[in-house]
Amino acid sequence: MANLNDTGRDLRNFRKRIMALAVFVLVCFFLLLLRFVWLQVVRHSNYVAQAEENRISIVPTMPSRGIITDRNGVVLANNYSAYTLEITPAKIDGKINEVIDELARFIEITPYERKRFKRRMEETKRFESIVLKSKLTDEEVARFTVRRYGFPGVEVQARMFRQYPLGEVAAHAIGYIGRISQKDIDRLPEEEDTNYQGTTHYGKEGIEKSYERVLHGVTGYEEMEVSASGRAVRTLSTHSTVPGNNLVLSIDIELQKVVEEAFGKRRGALIAMDPATGEILAYVSKPTFDPNLFVDGIDQQSWDELNTSINRPLINRPIRGAYPPGSTYKPFMALAALELGYRTPQAAISDPGYFVYGNHRFRDDKAGGHGLVDMYKSIVQSCDTYYYILAAEMGVDTMHDYMKQFGFGELTGIDLAHERKGILPSMEWKRKAYRNPNQQKWYPGETISLGIGQGYNTFTPLQLAYATALLVNNGSAARPHLVKEIEDGVTHERKPVVTETVKLDIRQENIDVIKKAMVGVTREGTAARVFGGAGYVSGGKTGTAQVIGIGKNEKYNAAALAEHKRDHALYTAFAPVDNPKIVIALIVENAGFGASAAAPIAKKAMDYFFLGKRPATEVTGHAVPEQPEDYPEEPDDVLQPIMTPALPEEENTEQE
Known part of the structure; x- marks a missing residue:
């Protein structure tokens, strides 16, 4: 009887276990059903999208x-197709170095390419393809193709590369x-x-x-x-x-070549522009560099050579180099004198060869002076004393306010980045430029050198070209720009680029006085030897710039100075006289006199522009220019203004 009871109890327990298991199975099935509904109904669209993303x-x-x-x-910049060897890191299981080593067995991979690849890996998402080697030869492509099956995540791709044919x-x-x-x-x-x-x-x-x-x-x-x-x-x-x-x-590349060849090995900048349209005809910065070096990443040696060179080839001098304008500033001073009533064309001064202001003597470039000097003669012979006196009468703020309209100390708005403003000094500018209260004070003697384009005056070659365009084109000039037309890549329809035209309120009779004097510079003045028999009539102004004066009773001796500390040579030019088609502003760093170093380059540019004449190739080094007595010293930094708040003991001047 006991056995029957035990059997019944075991049967009941078994049934309970079966029921519990059945309930568990039903619960699991119900949960699976819920999950199925969640996946197939609630989240259906999301998972379909993910599946498509994985598939597509x-x-x-x-x-x-x-x-x-x-x-x-x-053509100045174009494209060409070449093969690249590329790796997608996400498709390689952390064995990138081993894969590169295997590839190097049949394709040459330099240490520089390995280093560049690692750098790009750090900058790029892992699922993106990264170039290991560019511009594969047909033989290298063939070698990889037959082994491609062993390199998942490695591909040969055809890509477009940028090329600058003229270097x-x-x-x-x-x-x-x-x-x-x-x-x-x-x-x-x-x-x-x-x-x-x-x-x-x-x-x-x-x-x-x-x-x-x-x-x-x-x-x-x-x-x-x-x-x-x-x-x-x-x-x-x-x-x-x-x-x-x-x-x-807008550049004429043949004119560009003529100018670059004319500079030779010398440093400097030149801007040639059409004042009516603002089109830049030549844009020269010397020394220059080969842009092809940068397209696929410049190697360290080439970068060091460019970046550490004392000649600073990477500096975009026409818009980044700020230089004293020297005597190229005098025509603007003369025009200001006429417009503001400080001078008439006939009013003359007697030049003894110096100007005394307080206890300081500012010497003229010509020992003994130029004698009786009116406005015409002051420009043609570049008389410093005339402009010392004029600057003292006008004052720094009057000069600043008048010159600002010509774009001095202002951005021209050219279609290039990183343009520099330069410095058109004023009392307010100096208060903001210095932290030391003693240096913020404007000393009256500092005004004198501004009249001859020295002192704190520092402008870019582009600013000088634009200001000259406004002056010689009768007070009107378009903003400078390099792009002449934009051509649609599909339809090839061209749209011209038109910039703002600035019109200054200047009396024509006063402009005519200045232009006549600038023509006199090329006929009987400081540039007459260079432009004699040119075959066309042009106007111009020579300049030789200095920033730091030499001490009292000292004489300037270029031969005793390091080449980078000698004087800058400048020249501004325009032609034809009545309706200018070209305006030029240029500087040759540390080359001496504007008449002997800068004016000849301007003439070669104009000879090609007007006559189609191409000069013989000339390689010019850094010869020491001949110097007259009492010639000024050059600044230490040829691209940065040297600002000396204290009044110099004696101010030397320039000689054209």
Whole structure:
């Protein structure tokens, strides 16, 4: 009887266990059902999208970058196709170094390329393709192709590369592109982010930088079906790229070559422009560099050579170099005197060869003086004493207020980045420029040297060219610009670039006085020897700039100075006289006299512009210029203004 009771109890327990198991199974099934409903109903659309994303890969395709030409159609920047060896880090299981070592067995990979790849890995997302080696030869492509199966995550891609066919010619104007950085991306407007997906290069300097979005084009993309391993199976759809717009520069590249050859090995800058349109005809910064070095990342040796050179080839001198204008400033001083009633053309002064202000003697360039000097003679013979007296009468703030309208100390608005303002001094400027209250005071003696374009006056060559254009074009000139036309990359329709025209309120009879005197400079004055028998009539003004004066009773001796401490040579020019088609402003650093070093370069430019004459190639070094007595010393830093708040013991001047 006991056995029957035990059997019944065991049976009941078994049934309970079966019921518990059944309930557990039902609960699990119910949970699975809920999960199924969650996945298939509630989250259906999301998971379908994820599945599609895993199945479909969006591959951006880069547009062809716009071409840059000169005004006559000569190509200055173009594109060419080449193969690259690329690695996608996300597709390699942490063995990138081993993969590169294996690749190096049959494709040469330099230490520089390895270092560059590692640097790009740090800057790039892991799922993006990174270039290991650029511009593979056909033989290298063939070697990789037969071994491709053993290198998942490594591909050979055809990419477009930027090329600058003329190398160093006009490099500072054209600029260059380089690898896009996070800073470049951060500067993009939010609406441009998508358009730069997959972009590898970006405009870094010059026109390439300032017209980056015009040149870039519109990025296209392909929808690719991919396998679980990430291999492309087929193309689902294609959205075409839109090529970038082309740029036609206003530069005449043959004129540019003539000027660059005329500079030879000397340092300096030249701007040639059409005052009526503002078009830059030549944009020279010497020494220059080869922009092709930067396209795919410049090597360390080349960078060190450029960056540490005492000649500073990377400085864009026409817009970044700030120099005293020297006597090229005198025509503007003379015009101010006429307009403001300080002088008449006939009023003359007697020049003894110096001007005494307080206890200080400011010497003229000519020992014994120029005798009786009126306004015409003051410009033609570049008499310093005339402008010492004029500056003392006008005062620094009067000069500042009048000169500002010509663009001195102001941005011209040229279509290049990093333009510098220079310094047009005033009492207010000095109060803001210095922290020390003693240095903030304006000393009356500091005004005197401003009259001859010395002292605190420091302007860029572009500012000097633009101011000269306003003066000689009868008070009217268009803002300077380098891009003449923008050509649609698809339709090839061209749209001209038109800039603002500035019109100054200046009496024509006063402008005529100044222009007549500037013509006299080339006929009987300081530039007559250079422009004699030129075959055209031009006007001009020579200048020789100094910033730091020499001590009392000392004489300037260029031969005793380091080459970088000698005087700058300047020249401004225009022609034809009645309706100028070209205005030139140039500086040759540490070259001595404007008449002997700068004016000949301007003449070669005009000879080509008007007569089509191309001079024989001339390689000019840094010869020590002949010096007259009492010649001034050159500043230590040829690109930066030297500001000396204390009144100098004696102020030396310039000689053309």
